[in-house]
Amino acid sequence: MARLKTLAGYAWAALAVPVVLATFLGQEPLSRALARATGWTISPRYSGGELARTVDHGGYRTHLRRAVFDGLLGERRRGFVQVEWEPVAALPAVVEEDVEVPGRGRFRISLDTRTGKAELRDASPEVLGLSVVTPFKGGWMVRVELKKPS
Amino acid sequence: MTAGAPPRSLGRSFLLSLPMLALTAFLLSGGRLPADLPHRAALALTYAAFNACFFLMLRTGKTDRWRAALYISYALLFILSFVSHLVEVRGTMLLSDETAYSGGTPFCHIVIPMTLIPAALTKTIIFPGTMTGTYAAIAAMFVIWIGASLALGRGWCSWGCFFGGLDDGFSRVLGRPVLKGPPGHWVDLPFAILLLVVIWSAASLSPAYCEWLCPFKAVTEFVPVRDWRTLAQAASFLSLFVAFVIVLPLLMKRRAQCALLCPFGAFQSAANWVDPFAVRVDANACVKCRLCVQRCPTFSLTDESLAQGRALRTCLKCGKCVDACPKGAVHFHVKGTGPEAGRETARLLFIYPAFLFLATMAGGTCMDAIAKLIRLVSTGRLF
Numbered sequence: 001m002a003r004l005k006t007l008a009g010y011a012w013a014a015l016a017v018p019v020v021l022a023t024f025l026g027q028e029p030l031s032r033a034l035a036r037a038t039g040w041t042i043s044p045r046y047s048g049g050e051l052a053r054t055v056d057h058g059g060y061r062t063h064l065r066r067a068v069f070d071g072l073l074g075e076r077r078r079g080f081v082q083v084e085w086e087p088v089a090a091l092p093a094v095v096e097e098d099v100e101v102p103g104r105g106r107f108r109i110s111l112d113t114r115t116g117k118a119e120l121r122d123a124s125p126e127v128l129g130l131s132v133v134t135p136f137k138g139g140w141m142v143r144v145e146l147k148k149p150s
Numbered sequence: 151m152t153a154g155a156p157p158r159s160l161g162r163s164f165l166l167s168l169p170m171l172a173l174t175a176f177l178l179s180g181g182r183l184p185a186d187l188p189h190r191a192a193l194a195l196t197y198a199a200f201n202a203c204f205f206l207m208l209r210t211g212k213t214d215r216w217r218a219a220l221y222i223s224y225a226l227l228f229i230l231s232f233v234s235h236l237v238e239v240r241g242t243m244l245l246s247d248e249t250a251y252s253g254g255t256p257f258c259h260i261v262i263p264m265t266l267i268p269a270a271l272t273k274t275i276i277f278p279g280t281m282t283g284t285y286a287a288i289a290a291m292f293v294i295w296i297g298a299s300l301a302l303g304r305g306w307c308s309w310g311c312f313f314g315g316l317d318d319g320f321s322r323v324l325g326r327p328v329l330k331g332p333p334g335h336w337v338d339l340p341f342a343i344l345l346l347v348v349i350w351s352a353a354s355l356s357p358a359y360c361e362w363l364c365p366f367k368a369v370t371e372f373v374p375v376r377d378w379r380t381l382a383q384a385a386s387f388l389s390l391f392v393a394f395v396i397v398l399p400l401l402m403k404r405r406a407q408c409a410l411l412c413p414f415g416a417f418q419s420a421a422n423w424v425d426p427f428a429v430r431v432d433a434n435a436c437v438k439c440r441l442c443v444q445r446c447p448t449f450s451l452t453d454e455s456l457a458q459g460r461a462l463r464t465c466l467k468c469g470k471c472v473d474a475c476p477k478g479a480v481h482f483h484v485k486g487t488g489p490e491a492g493r494e495t496a497r498l499l500f501i502y503p504a505f506l507f508l509a510t511m512a513g514g515t516c517m518d519a520i521a522k523l524i525r526l527v528s529t530g531r532l533f
Contacts, residue, residue, distance in 0.1 A: 002488060009486025012426040013496075016301040016503035023297025024177065024510045028282075031289035035281045040289075042253060042281065043274040045355055072271055072352055134247035141251060 044068040048082035048141070055097075059090035060139075062097055067104040067146060078147050080131060083109065086139025095140075105146050118142050125149075163209040166498070170204045173506060178513040184521075188528070192520035199223075199516075200509045207501055211494075213469030213482075217508070218318060221308065224512035225315025227519035229369050232256075232312075234522055235285070236371055238533045244374040250278040255371075256286030259295050259311070261360060263344060263417040264351035276355050294511070301503045303425030304418045307408055307448075308468035309508045312515065313366045317407040318468075321399035321447060329401040337409060337449045337464070340416035347413050359413055365391035408466065409448035419463045427500045428483045429461040429471065435479035442471035442480050451480075467504070472497070 022030075041047070049068040054061055062085050069079030081101050085091055091113045100106040105126030111118040111133070118133045128145035135141075158166075178197055184190050203216040210216075236243045245255060257279040268276045275281070275288055282289045298306040307314050343363070350358035360367070362383060368391035375381050390411070398406030408415050422428070429450075431442070436456065443451045450465040461471070471480045481493040482500045522532050 005486040006488060006491065009426060009484045010499070012486070013484045013499040016426060016499070017506060019297055019301045020503045020507045020510070021173075023294055023301075023507075027290055027293055030293045031282050031287060034292055035289040038269070039273050040269055040275050040281065041273065042279065042288075043268065043272070043276045043355060045276065046251065046278040047253065048251065070272065070274075070355070072268060072355060132247055132251065134251060136248055137252050 044070055048084075048143070060085060060087060060092075060095075062095075064099060064101075067101045069146075069148065075148070078128070078145065079104075080143045080145050082141060082143050084136060084139055084141045085111070085113075086137065088113070088135070088139050091139070099144075101146065104149070107144060109142060109144070111140055111142060113140055116140070120144065157209050157211065160209070163205055166208045167201065167205045170502070170505065170509075171201055174200055174509050174513070177506075177510045178517065188521040188524040189517065191524055192517040195520055196513055196516045200513065204501075204505050204509075207505070208498075211497075212473045213497065213501060214473045217308065217469060217505075218322065220508060220512065222315040222319040222322075224508070224516060225312060225319065227516045228312040228315075228512075230522065231515045231519040232370055234519075234532050243371050245371045246374070253278060253280040254284075255279050257288045257291045258286070259291055259306075260313075260364065260366075260412070260414040261357050262292065262295055263413060264347055264357045264359060267348060267352040268355055271352075272355075276351060277357055277360075298507060299418070299421035299424060301425060302467065302507060303422035303427065304415070304463075304465060305425065305427065305467035305500075305504055305507075306418055306421070307412075307415050308466040309504045310511045312512070314405065314408055314466075316366075316369075317395045317399040317405045318447065320396050321403050321405055323400055324403060327401065327403040329398075332402075332410065332449075339410050340412055343411060344413035344416040362386055363390060363411075365393075365395050365407060365411070367391075404449065405447040405466075409464075415448075415464070415466075422463050422465065426485050427467060427496075428485055429465050429467060430481060430483040431456050431459045431461075432479045432481065432489070433457075433459050435477045437477055437479075439476065441474045441476065445470050445474045467500070 045068060049065040052064050052066045054063050062083065065082040067079055067081045069075040081099070081104065083097065083099060085095050093114060094110055094112050096108065096110045098108050105124040107123040107127045108121045109118060110121070116133055116135070118130055120127065120130060126146050126149050128147055130142060131145045132141070132143040174197060179193060184193055200220060203220050207213055207216045233243050240249060249255060255278045257277055261277055265275050265277060268274060277288060279288050281287060298310050302309060347359040347363070363386060365387060367387040372384060372387055373380050375384050394407040394411045398410070443453065443456065447468060447470060448464050448466055450462040451471055452462065455462050472482060478493070482497040484491060484496045484499055487496070526532050
């Protein structure tokens with residue numbers, strides 16, 4: 001038994017070099033395999049959530065993402081919806097958008113694409129305010145905070 | 151080679167260096183020579199420095215002395231390489247909303263323990279990065295972490311971590327410690343911090359340590375100060391950096407950040423269960439001089455652990471205690487093997503994968519930073 005343990009120990013130790021080599025030489029395929037196998041994605045709190053719909057305004061497009069209320073086990077009381085406009089070159093000086101988040105609220109948003117100043121109007125009671133306004137992937141993005149309807 | 155043994159011969163040391171010379175040649179160059187002169191010079195310098203240190207490890211029988219030289223240089227060059235990369239790509243080391251929400255934040259291993267519960271329950275990673283295909287992508291860091299854990303356990307913290315060299319460096323500046331180590335239970339602090347940030351991150355679905363406690367934000371990237379919250383975050387990063395990475399290591403001659411703060415280090419201690427190597431103490435050879443206890447940078451050797459003949463689970467496998475022991479009683483060990491097993495064989499079996507890990511992990515970063523320094527000197531521009 002002691003001899004077997006010794007052999008196993010040395011074999012395990014000798015495998016450490018191949019493990020290190022595989023870690024670095026196989027990093028790209030192993031990374032892709034890990035991402036695929038786990039199905040992990042970036043949390044919607046950072047990615048903004050899945051795309052719900054796109055509105056084509058001719059020169060530019062508005063992307064509306066799903067409302068994100070995701071918590072660890074269920075939904076949180078507060079969440080947000082992310083609205084994006086692109087491409088930046090085709091955006092008018094001020095974009096205006098009526099946004100309806102099914103079952104979560106509605107609002108009208110205007111964004112000055114030269115200064116990044118945004119304003120909410122005609123908001124339903126579930127809409128709490130703007131939390132993020134930033135240039136984003138060749139366009140602009142805003143996050144509007146929402147609360148669950150009471 | 152035990153303490154007091156003559157150095158290994160030049161020829162034998164060279165022969166034992168040959169596999170590392172070949173492997174690092176391939177891994178550092180990627181199989182081709184860089185096109186421009188600064189990168190060629192950086193490759194040559196990095197290759198020469200790493201292999202000289204490995205040769206000296208073999209020749210002198212000392213591990214930590216040569217590891218530390220590379221590891222500390224790696225940490226300094228990492229900051230130069232990382233920050234200059236950020237400035238080159240973004241124009242600043244500040245983390246803007248645009249970068250964060252576009253998934254452009256580089257992922258670091260310290261976040262890993264905070265992501266696991268949310269990943270298990272929601273199948274999402276609570277970090278504003280990208281899963282694959284970009285600089286410091288999340289899945290790539292997970293792969294490196296898994297490889298390091300299997301091969302080295304918490305040896306990651308002495309042979310792979312790009313931050314640890316900073317407090318390691320500061321802990322070597324003074325000749326004698328001004329402060330004796332903290333009272334016993336302070337060494338449990340990183341485990342408490344680990345528990346706190348794991349629960350906090352799971353509850354908030356955001357990486358709490360990165361947002362509030364990481365001292366290395368002070369020298370890498372951080373959110374610009376624009377309100378009281380971001381001011382408090384910046385103050386936290388800066389004060390923790392000064393306290394745990396500079397002042398305490400200087401005064402205690404220990405790696406205070408790694409031993410008393412880092413939640414990833416605490417988490418990685420569990421990986422010492424799965425790798426094949428450990429540090430052991432031969433009770434028959436030990437003369438109870440306590441040099442190893444005094445030198446251990448993370449308080450992983452105590453009188454109790456010496457009596458048990460082993461380092462604690464928090465051991466980083468840096469080799470400082472092995473180098474320090476005047477009687478060769480402290481040694482690297484291959485798990486499963488008996489007391490009669492060859493100590494130098496165990497050390498060689500450990501330093502090959504450990505050094506290869508360090509060379510590969512650090513090599514690219516060092517080359518990038520050195521190439522930028524060469525460019526800075528020759529053209530006045532970093533990039």
